[in-house]
Amino acid sequence: MNLGELRREYSRTGLRRKDLHADPMRQFELWFQQACDAGLGDPSAFSLATASASGAPTVRTVLLKLFDQRGFVFFTNYASKKAQQIEENSQVGMLCHWLPLERQIKITGRAEKIPTKESAKYFATRPRGSQLGAWISPQSAVISSRKLLEGKLCEAIETLAGGEVPMPEKWGGYRIVPETMEFWQGRENRLHDRFCYRKQESSSDWIVERLAP
Ligand SMILES: Cc1cc2nc3c(=O)[nH]c(=O)nc-3n(C[C@H](O)[C@H](O)[C@H](O)COP(=O)(O)O)c2cc1C
Known part of the structure; x- marks a missing residue:
């Protein structure tokens, strides 16, 4: 098989600075809704990257179960490999890929356990x-x-x-509190649109920068 021939142009639409919400969570909400409306399979599935204290990375799929101004919540086993790595190193990466829409959202931030009460509330609905x-x-x-x-x-x-x-004692949610959020829209000739929101240290405002593809 010649993998070099597996290629396509990305030409659905573009992303302009003036179309972006000042608040990246609002922008996430809009794209998430559009992924749901497009009927994509498992739109809430995302890749979660964690790393050990020494920097050895691992990545796996988990399901996003809640998001709001505080961040993104997923549930898992608190004794799992990912949980062990989060205990050692709370910095994580999160990637939502909605390829039929020629989009991805890349998020970096810190993961923290949510209160047991909140996990129990969700566990009861499973x-x-x-x-x-x-x-x-x-x-x-x-x-x-x-x-x-x-x-x-x-x-x-x-x-x-x-x-x-x-609810098992070793089970619960993590909230990923975002520090950067990058919105990627595929474009022709691999000249994709990328806008990255970065939290300012001195305030709760976000700076938005265009990145080269
Ligand atoms: C579509 C999909 C959704 C998944 N959702 C979750 C999830 O929400 N939580 C979870 O712990 N594992 C989920 N998994 C399983 C994980 O990918 C992974 O196998 C498991 O969490 C163990 O990972 P770890 O050994 O790196 O901790 C999902 C897998 C797939 C393919």
């Missing part, structure tokens, strides 16, 4: 199967077989006997 899955899976640990998980699932179903699934 489908029972997802609640049980979170309960029994030692996420990121080496396990001997799938059978082990299935056995634990049967045990949990029996033990709980239809009762409420309590």
